[in-house]
Amino acid sequence: MKKNAIEVVRGSGNVFRDLGHPDADILQAKAILAARIIGILDDRGITVRRAHELTGFAAADFSRVRQAKLQRFTLERLISMLLKLNKDIEINIEVKSRRHDSHVSA
Template identity: 35%
Template sequence: MKKRIVDGVEFEIGSGNVFADLGLPDAEKLKIKSGLVFEIDEAIRRLGLTQEQAARRMGIPQPKVSGLMRGDFANFSERKLMDCLTRLGYDIEITVKRAEAETGHLVLAVG
């Protein structure tokens, strides 16, 4: 990582993935899942849903919604999180294309 000094304080510039910066395994997957959870939280707030209403709409128990709102998404697959978003009125598009490099990467684009 690059280091910078601002006003005499040295700091490192992050990679854009806090999970990778922390050295966590499956950092790319965690980044994708956290982005999906962020959008779920935003949708619930925008729609003015209670956790119980959101749970019914997403087809999951209310305690799971509570956990999601607190950032507990370890037991959710990316597919289930995408299903929750579609039930909250989101369209999800997955584009697969050949990578320019030898190894490709995942990108979550929210618009």
């Protein structure tokens, strides 16, 4: 039986960047916020209907977050959902030069 060679590739830490999405950083931020929302709902045993009652956001919005259907959501909206779930938010932004963009043209 012949074994296939497995190539191991170290990821960047952002699966969306690794897959070549042009808006990888935004997608990653949305995924992190959605994961936090899902974690809060799960930890507190909150249904999507109860989340609607607590926050005023539609139950369908929480269902979309649970299904990782985040296309309709802005970062601001996801942050607002977390705030309505009584969570404080701290955002750290680090701006770095891209490896392939050593200069910016005007």
